[in-house]
Amino acid sequence: MTHKRMIVLDIASLGLGEAPDANRFDSIGADTLGHIADKGLNVSNLINLGLGNVRWDNEIKSIPQVDAPRGFFGKMVTTVDSNRGSASFREMFDYTAGVRTASVMDLLAEKQHSVSIISSFAYYWEKQDDISMVQVPDDSKAFIELSSKMRTQKSGLIYCQLPELRHFARMDDSVGYAKQLNVLDETIGKVLERLRDNDLLLITSSYAIDxxxxxxxxxEYLPLIVFNPNKDEGKSLGIKRSLGAVANAIVAFFDLDDGEITKPNFINEVM
Structure with a gap:
């Protein structure tokens, strides 16, 4: 069995500007990143990974483009006809293979890959006995658990959703949101330092709350940043027309499907 490992860091609530169907969801003018950018934002690690490069057509002064981003960068759109966070989350992690749709977490467990979930929400996985699940109240605890899993889990998938940003977003606290994103950026730097050669780090957001x-x-458009420790420089991943690109990439990375991999899928672009 392969010893590859993927770490998915879900910065839930971080959006990049109104999506093409924003009018259908009363979101014209929404721009989470743009609206917090002037609130003391300092996210050097995300900038170096290419966050500013995603906004090449609408650059933010405090989040500039870099000439040689360390990560692969792009953005995704939600296609599910719902504005619920649970619906977009399922779009991101459900995978359709043949006549069956299942969570990629369940598919991984079926193939005896290790799966760890760190989050604050309830879970819908079928194979809960085969999946390590840790419920966390805040970002600090989430990163403690993530650090522990990175030390002990040698392969498989580690998914970590950070809960605090959405709290500031729902409180309409742009300053608090920016400060917490600064804290997360510092911790992301520590995560980068702990990555191994067989790792792939994926930073995204399962939904936005401006x-x-x-x-x-x-x-809104949602971020897609991928860091491969074996690559000196990343490049643009463009726009993925479904959050299912994440599920498809997991399936491809762990060779879960013997058939043709469903598109969109970005694994070949980052390996």
Whole structure:
């Protein structure tokens, strides 16, 4: 069995500007990143990974493009006809193979890959006995658990969703949101230092909540940043037309499907 490991860091609530169907979800003008950028934001690690490069067509002064980003960078759109966070989460991690749709977490467990889930929410996995699940109240505890899993779990998938940013977003607290994102950026730097050669780090957001938009989920582009420790420099991944690109990439990375991999899929672009 392969000893490859993927770490998915879900910075839930971080959006990159209104999605093409924003009008259908009362999200015209939504831009989580743009609206917190002037609130003391300092995210040097995310900038070096290419966060500013994603906004090449609408650059933010405090989040500039870099000439040689360390990560592969792009953005995704949600296609599910719902503005619930649980719906976009399932779009991100459900995978359709043949006549069956299942969570990639369940598929991994079926193939006897290690799977760890660190989050604050309830779970919908079928194979809960085969999946390590840790419920966390805040970002600090989430990173403690992530650090522990990175030390002890040698292969498989580690998914970590950070809970605090959405709290600031729902409180309409743009300043608090920016400060917490600064804290997360520092910790992301420590995660990068601990990665092994067989690791792939994926940083994304399963949904957006613009803190200037009255305590509700907003329909925005969502970040897709991938870091491969074996690559000196990343490049653009463009726009993925479904959050299912994440599930498809997991399936491809761990060779879970003998058939043709469903698109969109970005694994070949980052390996």
């Amino acid at each position: 803190p200037t938009r009255d305590n509700r989920i907003t329909r």
